[in-house]
Amino acid sequence: xxxxxxxxxxxxxxxxxxxxxxxxxxxxxxxxxxxxxxxxxxxxxxxxxxxxxxxxxxxxxxxxxxxxxxxxxxxxxxxxxxxxxxxxxxxxxxxxxxxxxxxxxxxxxxxxxxxxxxxxxxxxxxxxxxxxxxxxxxxxxxxxxxxxxxxxxxxxxxxxxxxxxxxxxxxxxxxxxxxxxxxxxxxxxxxxxxxxxxxxxxxxxxxxxxxxxxxxxxxxxxxxxxxxxxxxxxxxxxxxxxxxxxxxxxxxxxxxxxxxxxxxxxxxxxxxxxxxxxxxxxxxxxxxxxxxxxxxxxxxxxxxxxxxxxxxxxxxxxxxxxxxxxxxxxxxxxxxxxxxxxxxxxxxxxxxxxxxxxxxxxxxxxxxxxxxxxxxxxxxxxxxxxxxxxxxxxxxxxxxxxxxxxxxxxxxxxxxxxxxxxxxxxxxxxxxxxxx
Ligand code: PA5
Numbered sequence: 001x002x003x004x005x006x007x008x009x010x011x012x013x014x015x016x017x018x019x020x021x022x023x024x025x026x027x028x029x030x031x032x033x034x035x036x037x038x039x040x041x042x043x044x045x046x047x048x049x050x051x052x053x054x055x056x057x058x059x060x061x062x063x064x065x066x067x068x069x070x071x072x073x074x075x076x077x078x079x080x081x082x083x084x085x086x087x088x089x090x091x092x093x094x095x096x097x098x099x100x101x102x103x104x105x106x107x108x109x110x111x112x113x114x115x116x117x118x119x120x121x122x123x124x125x126x127x128x129x130x131x132x133x134x135x136x137x138x139x140x141x142x143x144x145x146x147x148x149x150x151x152x153x154x155x156x157x158x159x160x161x162x163x164x165x166x167x168x169x170x171x172x173x174x175x176x177x178x179x180x181x182x183x184x185x186x187x188x189x190x191x192x193x194x195x196x197x198x199x200x201x202x203x204x205x206x207x208x209x210x211x212x213x214x215x216x217x218x219x220x221x222x223x224x225x226x227x228x229x230x231x232x233x234x235x236x237x238x239x240x241x242x243x244x245x246x247x248x249x250x251x252x253x254x255x256x257x258x259x260x261x262x263x264x265x266x267x268x269x270x271x272x273x274x275x276x277x278x279x280x281x282x283x284x285x286x287x288x289x290x291x292x293x294x295x296x297x298x299x300x301x302x303x304x305x306x307x308x309x310x311x312x313x314x315x316x317x318x319x320x321x322x323x324x325x326x327x328x329x330x331x332x333x334x335x336x337x338x339x340x341x342x343x344x345x346x347x348x349x350x351x352x353x354x355x356x357x358x359x360x361x362x363x364x365x366x367x368x369x370x371x372x373x374x375x376x377x378x379x380x381x382x383x384x385x386x387x388x389x390x391x392x393x394x395x396x397x398x399x400x401x402x403x404x405x406x407x408x409x410x411x412x413x414x415x416x417x418x419x420x421x422x423x424x425x426x427x428x429x430x431x432x433x434x435x436x
Pocket of ligand 1: 081149
């Protein structure tokens with residue numbers, strides 16, 4: 001198997017006729033998306049992105065990434081929400097779990113993240129780490145006016161200019177922003193930074209396959225062409241309605257479960273490298289569906305770690321949840337549990353088995369327990385964690401999100417609720433224009 005495979009047989013917690021009734025709604029939602037006739041249809045640029053991304057753009061991103069890789073030991077991606085989570089998700093999934101404990105090698109910079117919080121200690125500690133180091137900055141903001149990344153960028157830019165000089169700093173800063181609007185665009189044009197454009201018709205949380213995600217992923221040394229190819233194959237597989245359209249099926253199942261009272265979806269992994277895939281997924285579904293008093297609450301757990309913290313709730317708490325498990329079929333390495341003559345820990349019954357075999361049995365045992373306990377279980381098998389399969393997974397979730405949002409009856413492509421905290425914060429901080 002290559003790519004991803006969705007299994008739904010353990011999630012049908014509703015009458016077959018309810019599922020059938022929703023089938024036609026899922027077909028309508030898919031065609032609304034594909035024909036661009038629904039709410040938010042000015043934000044559908046992501047739908048055909050994998051098949052329409054020009055080769056010249058990929059080549060330019062690779063060249064920029066090469067320049068940053070050659071000249072930096074650290075590259076800081078400054079951005080928040082959709083302007084950082086996609087890159088963080090892919091880079092974390094493809095990284096060695098202990099990457100940050102190794103010193104950077106020449107030509108292999110560590111990719112760090114800033115501007116995704118307003119933590120004073122976080123910022124000061126990052127400055128401390130970067131003091132005296134060769135570093136570069138990729139600053140990403142579609143609006144070009146978001147406060148969190150603006151603060152981080154101001155501070156890091158000052159440090160970089162102090163260390164490298166203003167002229168050299170220009171070559172080490174790359175901005176990804178709107179073609180014309182926003183403070184970041186104005187600043188980039190004035191300072192002469194290299195820039196990439198976030199297309200107008202691609203919203204932040206759907207932007208991982210634009211330079212927003214592709215540049216930091218390429219800087220981390222990953223193959224963005226293969227990532228795009230995976231997404232492109234999934235784009236083709238999910239273009240038309242049918243039982244083989246996995247994105248349509250996932251959207252349909254989520255809505256059927258939601259209607260049957262399952263209001264919370266837990267995205268589950270059994271591999272710690274997928275933690276940030278869940279963070280990206282939560283933003284994608286949370287911002288797309290949670291509006292007009294509706295929406296499945298997207299939550300996530302890392303197993304087996306969280307079976308020792310959240311397992312009790314999941315097994316016997318309020319029966320309002322369902323699980324979607326991402327299961328990696330083949331780890332990239334093989335490690336077996338050794339025999340121990342004394343067997344004082346009593347685990348010789350596992351000797352000779354692969355660690356992954358134990359993990360898979362934990363997954364199966366957990367599924368059986370949770371299904372018995374009233375938790376519907378969908379499973380997405382991903383062949384292995386590599387660029388191609390991640391490209392498939394990303395596009396699959398994006399497509400399903402668009403279909404699911406339309407089935408739910410919301411505009412999946414806006415996020416009006418995000419403005420409320422900003423407006424209060426700006427009033428409290430007396431931002432010009434908000435101080436009255
Ligand atoms: O999905 C979204 O639109 C948001 O999460 C944005 O990505 C986030 O608010 C950052 O916005 P910007 O890229 O304009 O700085």
